[in-house]
Amino acid sequence: MHVADQLAAQAGAPPSGRRLSGWLRTFRRKAALKDSESKAWDETLGQVIADLDLLNHNTEQDFLRIGGKLSEFSEAVGLISFELTALADMMSAEQGLRASHALTGILDGFTKIRARAEEGNGLLDGMLREAGLVKRTLSGFKGTVSTLTTLGVLTRIETARLGAASADFGPLADAVKSLSGSVQERVENALDTASQLIPPIESVLISSAALEKRQTNDLPAMISEVLAQLASFADMQKRALASSVRMRSQYGAISDAFKKLVVSIQFHDITRQQVEHVIEILRRLSPDSEGQEGGISRDPQSAAAVLALQSSQLADAGEKFAVSVASIARSLDDIAAHVLEMTEESRSLSGFSEVEKNSFSLRMEQSCSAILAGLVHCDNAEAANEATHRGLAETIGRMRGAIEEIQTVEIQMERLALNANIRAAHIGGSGDALAVLAGTIQQLAFESRGRSESLLQALGSMSQAGTRLAVRCASAGSDHCEETMRVAIAELHSSSERSFAQIGQITVRSTRLREDLSATRESFSVGSVFAEAVRRARGTLQEIVEQNQPTFSPPGAEAMGRDLDDFARHYTMQAERDVHEGVTKAVARPASVAVQAEQSEFPLKAAEELGENVEFF
């Protein structure tokens, strides 16, 4: 038999079910407290009430603070999730398409530029070869001048030797001399022009060719870089899609943690009500409440039993509170951990490692800069080509003029040689030497004409190459290739900087949220405070129980303790209210599991039989 039943039996009360109330009712009739004991009681209980009141107030403040923070946390997580999703979408969809399009456009542009550069290189190489030929050919004229001068001297000697027989040859020597001087002057003039003009042309051609060659050499590297970026982008798009799935899962986990947090905070409401109820019962034990409605009898033994019950309730509240606090702390840690994962996800999504300089966005920006620098080289090469063409056209014109002048001398040489031959034939045998001289002049004229023609041909080739270069430059400008590439780079860079800024934003938000969560977690020391306060209050109540039940050691006391614990474990205010109503009105059935389970054992009694102190329930 339960101790309450035993006690109730002693007092003529019914067995358990309503046994707690019966048990208390029986012992309320025991001796009243002495005045001095009563005063000590009141003070001690007053302190316990004040402590529990303060505890409830403080814990409520802590929970309200967390509750208030919840909406902030939730909003921050929502923003982070929104931005992460936007980032992943941007990378995998809009930005991905744009960037791929831009990179493909840049690749096409580079391919065109490369083809143009290779063609330009070929033309410039040809022009350099022709310029070398012009130079060598002009050098050949030096020999012609020297030979012609010698021929002039020999003609004079020969005409002198012939004496009167050469009377008709007088003008021939003068003509050869004059022609020699004329050729010398014009060739020197042409050589002088060449010496002044060819080196600058060569220089322009060399620098232009170097630029073109540099462009040709750089372009493959740039094209490789763009191809690599395209591959990276494709890879990043795949990662962005996978990342979106993971982020959704992380967001789901955070939402779950929030739900748990809310449940834990709500759970606190139960413990708060338990403590409030204990406070209420303790207040009803005060002398002011005695005799009032709801006042509890202050007879030591029944009061001790009431206090023991409250102590058990506090113990139960303490356990529930500890579980609730641990769950809140766990939920906060979970949220912080998931926020960290989300941040890392965004960083790895864009290729951020520990070193930000390795980020995908920054590498993309560096590629954009390299491509822009490449385009500047292209511009420079095109400008140099244009300058080369303009300078070349002018030089070729001047060279043509000089060569045409030499050609007029060649004609004179041929005529002179022809005249000399005719006169030598008139003289007969003594004119043989003169005929040899005339033949040599003719040969010289022939060679000179060959050189002039070669020169004109070389200049013609150079001129044609120059025209093709000019056409190429004009077509480069008209297809707007570089301009299109610059627009594509601007778009690509704009996307990269948006991603970069978005990730920075997410990182800052996450860092702040984690710090906030951590601060909240650190300041949430209410668990230990509550446990300590409950331990202290229970100790005090226990002391009062022991002091006021010196002789209270009924058989089955241990079982009674278990009953109280059991009641407290399944305690609800409704259960207590049911007990109260059951006792006072003798109609209600208690809802508490423990009490309800044994309801059938309770024969209902009339309210008047339950004593005046049952109201406290």
Add this chain to the structure above:
Amino acid sequence: MSAVPVKILEWTPEYAVQVAEIDREHQVWFEVVNRLHAAMLAGKGVEILGVLLAETTRYTSDHFAHEEQLMAAVDYPELRAHVQQHDGLRRQAREFRKRFERGEVTMTIELTLFLSAWIKQHTMTTDRQLGRYLSTCRRGAARNGSVRRLNPQVSSR
């Protein structure tokens, strides 16, 4: 829901060097980075890059001149090393401007990373050390009863 720009580099008391005028000037720097970030978030960093580079160069010059005057006025023992750091940033700022003027407009990410790192590092270490020294000098002057003004015009350099 929309992505409202956050301050990517928020001035908090941990960046304070405890000298009000320097702290105020540092906050301008933080704002430059935040403005650049906000523009980048909209994909329009390049549009304000020229203005920001000009401002950064001018502001860097003014702020550094001010700090250097303060240091000289109190015979700050670390003046030389501090000025070397300033010169480093002046050089970098000029270099960024030159690149921009050459047509290299794609440098917003690099500029943000560079400025953020430099400002954090310089403010948290070198300037804080200067701030401590200046505060000590001012407290000493106040204790001595002589209102020793830290006249920036008086240079001992």
